[in-house]
Amino acid sequence: MHGHSRALREPTVSGTSEGTGSAADSIRSATTERHQAVPAMPTTPTRTESELRDYRAAFNAAHLAMAVVSRSGHVVAANAALAGLLGAEPHALVEQCAADLVDLGAEARTWQAYQEVLRGRQARLRCTRRLKHPDGHSLWTEVTLGPVPGTRDVLLSVADISDRRDLQARLRHLQMHDPVTRLPNRALFFERLSAALEASSYEQGGTGRIGLCYLDLDGFKAVNDTLGHRVGDRLLTAVAARLTQCADQSGYGRTGGHLVARLGGDEFALLVEDSTGTDQLADLARSVLAAVQEPFDLAGQRLSVSASIGVVERAAAGTSATGLMQAADTTLYWAKADGKARWTLFDPERNAHRMTRQALTSTLRPAVDRGEFALEYQPLVDLESGAVRGVEALVRWNHPQFGTLTPNRFIGIAEEDGSIVQLGRWVLRTACRQARRWQIEQPSDSPVFVSVNVAVRQVWDSDLVGDVAEILAETGLAPQLLQLELTESAVMGSAGRPLQALQALSDMGVRIAIDDFGTGYSNLAYLSRLPVSVLKLDGSFVRGFRYEEGAHPNPADETIVEALVQLAHRLGLTVTAECVETAGQAARLRRVGCDTGQGWLYSRAVAPELIAEMIGTRPGA
Structure with missing residues (x-):
C-alpha cells in the first residue's frame, strides 16, 4: 500500500518502456493522421505495408490500454482496451x-514530470492513479508514459492494478492486526503513534497533546496455566471488545482520534490523539478498569480478572514514540507495584527518582575505584564525663552529577547489586587507617574506637573475618578499637555462617554492636547467646525524652529505656543512645544509666580533622 501511495506523490523516471515496446515501434508516425481512430504507421524501406497493418492490428487488439499522445498533450489515437477502461469509444478519445x-494534473510534482516527458527532457513517467469509471466504480491504475521512437509523440499506457491493490490491502490488514482479537497490533500501533506525533508538529486546530492508557491483565498467566490457551484467547477477545466499547463510549472521539491495540500477550493500549488533559485520560482509565473487572462468561467458564493501567498524558511536541512508551511502561510497573487492580498517572518526580536510582546503580561499582567516596565521623560521647570515647564512620558519595549523597541514597542499592562488599571493605580500611592516625598524632589522649556499619550481605558474600584481620594488621589498629554495627534484624536472625563470623570477630577482640535496637525482632533471649557487647538504642525512644513547650516527655519511653539499660548492664553490655539533640535528653539518659550518647547535641558527622580537635575535649558541653 505504501508503494502505491508514494507513486502518487513521486513519479519515477526510466529510460525504457515496459511491456509496450512493439506497440511503440508500430505507431511512430501516428501524428500524420490526426483524425483516424487507428494510427498510420510510418512507411520506411524496411517495413512493408503488411507489417504496418500488423502493427496497427496489434495496437488495437492489445489487452494493455494504450494511446498515442502528441507533444501538445492531446490524444492522437487510442486502442479499444483504453476505451473500455474509461467507458468510451476509441474515436471519442481522439483530441x-x-x-x-x-x-495527471492532480499533483504538482506529477504534472511537472508529465510536462518534462512531453518536452522530451524526461524519458519516462510512471505513477499510480485512482480513476473513476463512468458507471460509478473506481479502479486503481498504473500509468506509464514514454517516447515513441522516431517520432515526437508519446505512448501512454494504463494498467488496471485494482486486484493487486486489494490483495496488498488485505495482506497489510493481516500484517497489522492481531489474529486473536482482531485489534491493531504493535506494528500498526507504533505507526499510528508516530504519525500522530509527527502531525501534531505542523497541524493547526488540534490540542497538540497526546494520551495513552497502557494496561495488562493481572494474573492472566494463571488463566492460561489452569484453563488452557483456548480459554485464554477467548478472554483476550472479550477484553478487547470491552476496551473498544469503552473507547467508543468515552466521547473523546469528538476532539481527536483513538486507537485500541493489542501490543502482545495480555498487554493492550488505548491511544488518544488530541487529548484534552489528564482528567480525560483518568476518566477513560476508570471506565476501562470497571469494565474489565466485570465477570466474563466464556463458554461455560465464568472468570473474574482485573487490570493494572499506566496513564500518560502530555504535550505531543518534543515527545517521541519511544519516550512515551517508556513512560507508560514505567507507570504500569508502578500500578502493579502499588497493589495491582488500579490505574496510576505518570509522575515526573517519581520518574526522576527512578532515573536517578538507575543512574546510581550503573555508576556505583566504578565509583569506589574513582575515589568518589569519603568518610565523615560522628562522635560517641561519654554521658558522665562528656569525653569522646569513639566515632561512627559514615560514608558519603561525592557524585559528579548529583552532588554529595548520604548513605540512605545508595546503601540499599549497593546491598541489592552486591557492590556493598567492595564498598564496605573500603569503608572498613579507611576508617581503621584514620583511627590509627588519630592515635599516633595524639598519643597522650585515650585512643578512640571507630564504629563501622556492616551489612549482612558482607558476612554472607565475603570473608569478613579475614578482611578485618588483614585490615587490622595492615593499619596497626588494635582490635579493641574497632566496633562493627549490624542492625537488630540482621543480628537477631543470625545463624550458621553469620553467627560463626560474629563469634570469630568477638574472639578476635572486635566489639559487636546492635544498631537501631528496639525496632526489629526485639527477641531479648538472643542477647544472652550472641557475641554482642553494645546496644545502640533507636532514636525513636530518645525523642520521647524531649521537652516541648507546654508538653511533658513520654513516661513510657523513659520506662522502656531504663529497663533496657538495666537489662543490658546485667548482661555485661554497654548502651549508646542515638539522636540525642538536647541537654535535657542527655540529662535524663544519664540519670537512667545510659553509657554514651550520639547526636546533634554533640556534633553532626564531620571531617576527620574536626574530630581530632574534639578528642580530649567535651563536645557540646
Missing part, C-alpha cells in the same frame, strides 16, 4: 487532453 483522462 482529448490526455492528462484529464488519467488525472
